[in-house]
Amino acid sequence: MVERRVFCGGIKGKNLRYLEDGLTTGISTSNVGFVLLEHFSLPAFTQALDTLVTANLIRPSLFKTHTFTLNGEEVVSDLGIVIRPDSDLKAIPLESLKLLVLCGGLRTPLKGNQELRNLLKRAAEKGIALAGLWNGAWFxxxxGLLDGYRCAIHPEHRPALAEIAKYSQVTSESYMVDRDRYTAASPAGAFHVVLDWIGQMQGSALVEGIVDILAFEESRFKRINPKYQFKMTEPLRETIKLMEANLEEPLELAQISSYVRISRRQIERLFSEQLGTSPLRYYLELRLTEARRLLQHSTLSIVQVSVACGFISSSHFSKRYSSYFGHSPSREKRLEF
Structure with missing residues (x-):
């Protein structure tokens, strides 16, 4: 029987939806509500929604989304596209929500609505996380839900928010996460606040998997953690680039050391400190991840895939593949293309 292996943190997210690890059993679905205001930012809304949908692609049924408007009628977005909501504010099931997202936009009127105000207060009292997109923070x-909080809002609306929220810190950031308040000033910020919330709910591996799909260029060299973010150091970036460019004929660590001009011990320390693994293990898992992609998205035979990913024999490749993915390469599903 092949001993089951687990991908290191740096690569697990890329393979999360392909691992037969039993994590999809017994999952409880978290409800997320979107309140769409007049002329709301469609790009910000879709960024937030796409993040949740992608999470469900990786881990099915994690999140269920619902849309609402103030009166339950259709609402026009900032792009002129009409959206039909599920219902109105009165139908929002606060007792079952984990996150309530208020979607504003550049032309969304900064006009108080007593029903909306009461809803937000009740949600806060119940401990529901609140997210405001574009000028959502103003509401x-x-x-009165930003006292003592840092927040983000589109630059056009910073003065207006500063005037009514005198005990909050209105920042110039694209997004801000402060305890249970998630505010974003842009579509990119909407992606990050929802990503952060998902990370706090489900952990960093799922976050990395989402980023690998939606922001893959960023995911190559940036570790995203629910609590903090940091970029890899340049020597580690160069080392990983070398590994990615040499999958068919893997380099020895001594060769990599000479190319990046740091010692083998330094390379091992960088991988340990920043990725929580060893360079040899990372290299192996990088090659297995590429092998999975080739098996799914090409017509290459198993022998050809094993050669393309630097394995000395098909049997060695099969053993390694089975130990990580829980099934042999011959059982990998070939996707149509």
Missing amino acids: FGHA
Whole structure:
């Protein structure tokens, strides 16, 4: 029987939806509500929604989304596209929500609505996380829910928010996460606040998997953690580039050391400190990840895939593959293309 192996943190997210690890059993679905205000930012809304949908692609049924408007009628987005909601504010099931997202936009009127204000207050009292997109933070401030919080809002609306939320810190950041308040000033910020919330709910591996799909260029050299973010150091970036460019004929660590001009011990320390693994293990898992992609998205035979990914024999490749993915390469599903 092949001993089951687990991908290191740096690569697990890329393979999470392909691992037969039993994590999909017994999952409880978290409900997320979106309140769409007049002229809300469609790009910000879709960024937030796509992040949740992608999480469900990796781990099915994690999140269920619902859309609402103030009166339950259709609402026009900033791009002129009409959206039909599921219902109105009165139908929002606060007792079952984990996150309530208020979607504003550049032309969304900064006008208080008593029903919305009461809803936000009740949600806060119940401990529901609140997210405000574009100028959504203004409505939180109007409801008195930003006192002592840092927040983000589109530059056009910073003065207005600062005026009504005198005890909050209105930042110039694209997004801000402060305890249970998630605010974003842009579509990119909407992606990051929802990503952060997912990370706190489900852990960093799922976050890395989402980033690998939606922001793959960023995911190559940036570790995303629910609590903090940091970039890899340049020597580690160069080392990983070398590994990615040499999958068919893997380099020895001594060769990599000479190319990046740091010692083998330094390379091992960088991998340990920044990725929590060894360079040899990372290299192996990088090659297995590429092998999975080739098996799914090409017509190459198993022998050809094993050669393309630097394995000395098909049997060695099969053993390694089975130990990580829980099944042999011959059982990998070939996707149509």
